[in-house]
Amino acid sequence: MGYREEFRVDWSLIWKAAIALGGLSLLFGVLLAFAGDKFKVQTDPRLDELLAAVLGANCGACGYPGCEAACNAVLAGDANVDVCVAGGGNAVTSVARVMGVETRQRKRGVALVHCKGGLGESVPKARYQGTSSCAAAELVAGGGKACRYGCLGLETCRMVCPVNAILFDEDHRRWVNRDRCTGCGLCVDVCPRGLIQVVPRDQEVLAVCNSRDKGAKAKRVCSVCCVACKKCVKACDFDAIYVEANRAWINYEKCTQCGRCIETCPNDVLVRVVPSRRMERMQKGV
Numbered sequence: 709m710g711y712r713e714e715f716r717v718d719w720s721l722i723w724k725a726a727i728a729l730g731g732l733s734l735l736f737g738v739l740l741a742f743a744g745d746k747f748k749v750q751t752d753p754r755l756d757e758l759l760a761a762v763l764g765a766n767c768g769a770c771g772y773p774g775c776e777a778a779c780n781a782v783l784a785g786d787a788n789v790d791v792c793v794a795g796g797g798n799a800v801t802s803v804a805r806v807m808g809v810e811t812r813q814r815k816r817g818v819a820l821v822h823c824k825g826g827l828g829e830s831v832p833k834a835r836y837q838g839t840s841s842c843a844a845a846e847l848v849a850g851g852g853k854a855c856r857y858g859c860l861g862l863e864t865c866r867m868v869c870p871v872n873a874i875l876f877d878e879d880h881r882r883w884v885n886r887d888r889c890t891g892c893g894l895c896v897d898v899c900p901r902g903l904i905q906v907v908p909r910d911q912e913v914l915a916v917c918n919s920r921d922k923g924a925k926a927k928r929v930c931s932v933c934c935v936a937c938k939k940c941v942k943a944c945d946f947d948a949i950y951v952e953a954n955r956a957w958i959n960y961e962k963c964t965q966c967g968r969c970i971e972t973c974p975n976d977v978l979v980r981v982v983p984s985r986r987m988e989r990m991q992k993g994v
């Protein structure tokens with residue numbers, strides 16, 4: 709009997725506790741609702757539209773820490789409607805439409821990798837078996853290819869490209885899909901060999917070697933290298949090519965894209981690239 713009385717439930721105490729807790733919850737709820745309303749951060753309703761208009765990759769090519777920061781800068785008038793470099797022309801047009809202003813297209817460039825030596829052209833000197841990072845390969849005795857200036861052929865630039873414009877083949881030859889590339893330049897900074905440059909999009913005659921070795925030495929390690937013979941310099945009527953530190957370079961301001969230099973280069977270092985859409989039109993004869 710005594711045992712049962714010791715554990716008797718006091719319902720009045722439970723009710724009091726429930727009422728007290730319920731009251732407190734209600735009070736805090738009202739307080740939170742009031743505070744939420746009072747301190748609500750007003751967001752511009754156009755922010756969502758802007759976020760849908762930009763590329764949305766949070767790549768940082770615009771110089772802001774992410775897409776939302778870039779869009780807020782546009783709304784605050786701190787950035788232009790062409791803020792999303794990686795999004796290309798479509799992003800500019802869409803952002804301008806949301807903001808109700810005229811499109812201001814920046815003249816966009818296109819990335820160029822200054823090397824065309826795949827494993828077939830640039831003699832391998834070792835078998836690199838580390839991670840697929842050019843920076844890591846560079847640290848391990850300069851990667852697997854014999855040319856110490858050329859492309860290491862791994863993944864570093866491809867990984868950062870927000871529009872998947874850098875393509876590789878199994879011969880470690882890489883190229884930029886000019887139709888996809890928006891010229892954002894993210895790949896430029898990550899290349900440990902400084903091989904990538906954003907060049908004018910309408911420039912089709914390009915010098916594609918970065919070797920600074922002297923002729924015979926350069927040729928020993930790559931069959932498509934510049935040997936600094938200066939034949940292109942002599943062929944150019946417009947003083948648009950110069951050879952500096954043993955490699956040919958083009959002055960895009962002066963180049964008329966006549967292509968005479970291409971015919972004279974003994975090692976195919978100078979090339980004319982044609983954007984694939986135009987190539988398709990040419991093939992169809994339109």
Ligand code: SF4
Nearest residue numbers: 842859860862865899
């Ligand atoms: S980051 Fe530079 S070295 Fe590496 S694959 Fe790209 S172009 Fe070549």
Ligand code: SF4
Nearest residue numbers: 869889890892893895
């Ligand atoms: S290839 Fe380079 S410049 Fe072109 S979109 Fe990709 S990261 Fe940007």
